[in-house]
Amino acid sequence: MEYVNSGNLEQAITEFEIILAADPAYSAAYFHGGQTLEKLGRLDEARDFYRRGVAATNDPHARSEMQAALDILGD
Numbered sequence: 001m002e003y004v005n006s007g008n009l010e011q012a013i014t015e016f017e018i019i020l021a022a023d024p025a026y027s028a029a030y031f032h033g034g035q036t037l038e039k040l041g042r043l044d045e046a047r048d049f050y051r052r053g054v055a056a057t058n059d060p061h062a063r064s065e066m067q068a069a070l071d072i073l074g075d
Helices: 009-022 027-039 043-056 060-073
Strands: none
Touching: 009 027, 027 043, 027 060, 043 060
């Protein structure tokens, strides 16, 4: 999130992918990665992040947040 907060969004995406490679069930990385991709205007990739997160998480709250993001983007 430090990369996001400092405006280094491309590096943030790289770091979210690294986190997910190490822990594919870490739902926050999918959610924040999707949000970051939205900020970059990369909506198809954001949808992919959210879809992957919905599939990977067992947390109902995280799943609903990512599904809501998908609904807003017009999954």
